[in-house]
Amino acid sequence: MGTGIKTDRRILRTKEAINRAFLELFGEKELEQITINDIAERANVNRGTVYLHYTDKYDLLNRCIEDHLGRMFLSCNMTRTPDGDVGLISEMKPVFLYFEQNFLFFSAMLANQRTTIFRERLLEIVSANVIHKLEMEKSVPEGMDKQLIAHFMASAFVGTVEWWIQNRMPHAPEEMAQQVRSLFEGNTMYRGHQ
8 A cells, every 4th residue: 555655656746847847848938849858858757757647748738737727726615705605706815825836837828928728728717707606696787798797807817817927926915816806896797796
């Protein structure tokens, strides 16, 4: 049993090293210029080890994005409010703390225009979260399209996160969470949801 745990930890460490190497390289050059050899060399593993875990660099990129977004929302969902709300907008502090703790990943994904995959996935998830909140509270203003509201709020949130990351986090996560929440609460489409 102990050997299995050691093996699992070794695999986890290897995958973390591969991910870190990939993100560092992704922050330095175009995705097309990154090779599996570059990743293996930076991670201090052989090519075969990279291929053991990932099909290619595109698979690595996609799995990296899905893993981080999944973990980010899992960390938010741990902070349910008394009424059971697990919304991104209701509880922003854990989100900004997660951004801060995983700065390498988010700066690589947002600080350049090399890929739109991450931005699109983040927009999709935030938008779905807003729609869920609007439906739960039955609070879509009359004559407004809930898809439009969700896209507007998701775009504002993702754009704000991009600005914060690109400017090397000029405000603490707590301050960002509080200010962004205040901006959303001040929005007529959101007002009265609390």
